[in-house]
Amino acid sequence: MSLVIWAEGRLVAAGEAAMSAVDHGITVGDGVFETCTVFDGHVFALTRHLARLARSAKGLGLQAPDESRVREGVAAVVEEMAATVGPFDGRLRITVTAGVGPLGSGRVEGAQTVVVAAQDSVMAPTSRSVRSPWPRNERSAIAGLKTTSYAENVVALAHAKDQGADETILPNTVGDLCEGTGSNVFVERAGELVTPRLDTGALAGITRELVLEWGAEAGLPVREAREGELPFDVLDEVSAGRAGLVLTSSGRNVQPVTWLDGVDVAVGEVSREVRDLFEVRCRERLDP
Structure with a gap:
């Protein structure tokens, strides 16, 4: 490289x-x-x-x-x-x-x-993820800011890599699904692709923002969660095959999770549609 x-x-x-x-x-x-x-x-x-x-x-x-x-x-x-x-x-x-x-x-x-x-560099098409044992502090002075104070993410990601994963998914301090160390998360269930609210402490990701905009523009069922809709234990539904999981970031675009905590998990239909849409739009609209 x-x-x-x-x-x-x-x-x-x-x-x-x-x-x-x-x-x-x-x-x-x-x-x-x-x-x-x-x-x-x-x-x-x-x-x-x-x-x-x-x-x-x-x-x-x-x-x-x-x-x-x-x-x-x-x-x-x-x-x-x-x-x-x-x-x-x-x-x-x-x-x-x-x-x-x-x-x-x-x-x-x-x-x-x-x-x-x-x-x-080349983006990986899918992710292997694990649940983090540490939460994101949604009340932190730097919650939602992209700062160089990144040590907690380094530690959390190293823990994930020790388990054979490339990302770890964090809750916040009150048990809501929040984000990855360097990615936003979307959960596919009941025919919708839903992402945690920003007041969970999640970063306002550029890819997340565009997925919501372009998904709505294309008439796809993509939206931000309602308050309390995505508790961290929604990941149990992913592991059980009743829901899907997607990561979004500038290093991943729209990246389905195919392995969670050691279990192979399926990619949902809406997740595939949104991924394909983003791959086309991001090259058509370079500065949206």
Whole structure:
């Protein structure tokens, strides 16, 4: 796989120092990020990702990122990747931190650090998932924000991989189905594909948002859950074959779960329709 990195206005090698050792993004995880899908050298849904980047920054109390600077970095890495490997499918990550700061949690206002990286990759068609033993805190100060404070997701995902899975599904603190470590979840049952409400603590995923929009546009039974409709134990229905499960994210698109907690599970009809619809629309509408 090829990897291209742009940091603070210049292309850098993967092993090259590019940030201060006391950047607040390194010392305390004080930053925000977005991961975008790249199709044939084109960044998908960049406008929506940049809008969410700004929302996450605001939620952390950071100044809105300089969009022109971010777009400069995006253009630079896409151009360099194209020169290296040609038109590519893969991922692009935008990271904005609070910049150089003190060793503690206190923040010094100043110039932000912007890093953009791109890598070619291939999406897996399906997922093997497990239930997480740890909940998402829907009352956290950073609930619903895409921040670089990602340690709890790292630990939860490592636990899943130890069990032969590629994702783990989290409840929230009151027992509702919430999300994966890096994905939103949809449950198919009774002929509908339903996703948890955002007040469960789930991230407002770009792919989730588009599935709801495009599904409704196509007349498919896709919607957000009613309050209390998706308790975490709805996954028992998936394991028993009475419901289906789908993950959505920029690294997965619409990805059916075919194995849950060691049990093979079926993919529902609506899940297949929504997956097929998304695969067509995301290449027709590159910046929806």
